[in-house]
Amino acid sequence: MKTPVAQRIQQLGEYLFAGLDRKKQEAIQAGLDVVDLGVGDPDLPTPSHVIEALAEAARRPENHQYPSYKGKRALRLAIAEYMKRRFSVDLDPDREIVVLIGSKEGIAHLSWALIDPDDLVLVPDPAYPVYAATARFCGGHVERMPLLRSHGFLPDLDEADRVIRSNEAARAKLMWLCYPNNPTSATATSSFFERAVTLAARHEMVVANDAAYYELYLDGVQPPSILQVRNAKDVAVEFYSLSKTFNMTGWRVGWAAGNAEVIGALGRVKTNVDSGVFGAVQDAALAALTGDWSHVVALRKRYARRRDRLMAGLERGGWDAIRPTATFFVLAACPNGMTSIEAVEWLLDRAGIVATPAVAMGPHGEGFVRFSLTAGDDRIEEAARRLEAMDLTEATRSPRTVKKP
Numbered sequence: 001m002k003t004p005v006a007q008r009i010q011q012l013g014e015y016l017f018a019g020l021d022r023k024k025q026e027a028i029q030a031g032l033d034v035v036d037l038g039v040g041d042p043d044l045p046t047p048s049h050v051i052e053a054l055a056e057a058a059r060r061p062e063n064h065q066y067p068s069y070k071g072k073r074a075l076r077l078a079i080a081e082y083m084k085r086r087f088s089v090d091l092d093p094d095r096e097i098v099v100l101i102g103s104k105e106g107i108a109h110l111s112w113a114l115i116d117p118d119d120l121v122l123v124p125d126p127a128y129p130v131y132a133a134t135a136r137f138c139g140g141h142v143e144r145m146p147l148l149r150s151h152g153f154l155p156d157l158d159e160a161d162r163v164i165r166s167n168e169a170a171r172a173k174l175m176w177l178c179y180p181n182n183p184t185s186a187t188a189t190s191s192f193f194e195r196a197v198t199l200a201a202r203h204e205m206v207v208a209n210d211a212a213y214y215e216l217y218l219d220g221v222q223p224p225s226i227l228q229v230r231n232a233k234d235v236a237v238e239f240y241s242l243s244k245t246f247n248m249t250g251w252r253v254g255w256a257a258g259n260a261e262v263i264g265a266l267g268r269v270k271t272n273v274d275s276g277v278f279g280a281v282q283d284a285a286l287a288a289l290t291g292d293w294s295h296v297v298a299l300r301k302r303y304a305r306r307r308d309r310l311m312a313g314l315e316r317g318g319w320d321a322i323r324p325t326a327t328f329f330v331l332a333a334c335p336n337g338m339t340s341i342e343a344v345e346w347l348l349d350r351a352g353i354v355a356t357p358a359v360a361m362g363p364h365g366e367g368f369v370r371f372s373l374t375a376g377d378d379r380i381e382e383a384a385r386r387l388e389a390m391d392l393t394e395a396t397r398s399p400r401t402v403k404k405p
């Protein structure tokens with residue numbers, strides 16, 4: 001039988017990491033001491049009071065039945081209070097907040113909530129692959145917004161405006177942003193968010209900010225929320241996650257907040273697709289949001305220390321690395337004009353360090369590699385030592401990638 005796999009799956013891009021994964025496994029099998037700074041998955045455990053809350057909640061029979069698809073009201077109230085406390089934003093817990101099975105679920109389903117075939121979707125490049133992949137699942141037409149270092153890794157909104165105008169046939173429905181940003185670690189200013197909201201309003205489209213890294217600011221300065229912009233709720237939604245703030249990537253819980261109609265449409269997709277987050281996980285999420293935050297304070301300090309250590313190694317080794325003020329990623333320019341893939345292979349061969357080629361997240365990631373700070377302190381220390389000791393003059397473009405004339 002010719003397996004009847006849908007076009008949308010066949011069209012998915014090549015998995016750029018596959019070859020790298022194989023190389024990593026080979027290196028490990030060859031007995032090399034590999035330092036894996038590739039994936040951004042927190043190495044530290046979930047705070048114990050959150051685990052306790054889950055254990056207790058798991059015993060309550062009410063949590064053994066189907067949960068509410070849009071989240072328990074108690075949790076949505078706690079989220080509204082957090083949003084008020086943290087950003088001074090007022091949200092209606094019944095209409096403007098929906099609990100998600102991790103923010104990735106909501107990000108994916110937002111496409112289904114908004115996009116019809118041939119609609120235009122603006123997606124940053126490089127970016128989390130889910131925005132573009134799911135837009136295409138819905139038949140959307142994706143236009144990339146380059147994130148350039150010379151522009152603070154913020155998209156050029158005048159250019160976005162031109163792109164929308166020149167695609168007259170396609171209706172612009174959605175513009176994705178991600179600040180604090182993965183993979184560049186850039187943060188947005190309030191005035192940038194203001195301009196993004198203005199652009200969205202002008203074209204009657206939605207602007208969605210993926211805010212998974214809001215709480216991971218490293219130098220004491222809280223990044224702004226797009227929902228703080230005046231009239232933001234006319235056009236904006238924002239996605240939040242407990243994954244990175246509370247080391248809860250495995251738990252699958254987050255939320256979206258903002259424009260009531262968009263949140264409502266997202267909820268309607270969910271009623272047709274999933275049945276919400278396990279009630280006990282919701283109770284644990286409530287415990288995380290309303291409980292002791294000293295763990296988060298300590299987590300920021302720890303990532304800041306790791307950043308300082310890795311940056312020191314990179315700088316002493318002659319790398320052109322960008323010091324992040326938020327997230328747990330360090331972006332570095334590839335030495336001597338190497339491509340992202342070449343640099344990542346070279347790092348593994350010469351130093352046993354696994355990094356992510358930023359080009360895997362979009363063509364404009366070319367020329368950069370991303371180091372994740374989610375490895376143990378001793379591993380970061382080891383990576384820093386190796387990076388410092390590398391001889392960058394040995395970094396050369398490999399002949400096999402030189403194009404034949």
Ligand SMILES: *Cc1c(COP(=O)(O)O)cnc(C)c1O
Pocket residue numbers: 040101102103104105128178182210212240241242243244249252253254
């Ligand atoms: C980690 C991450 C997420 C998602 O996390 P969930 O675990 O699904 O809440 C979303 N966006 C970006 C950019 C991320 O790095």
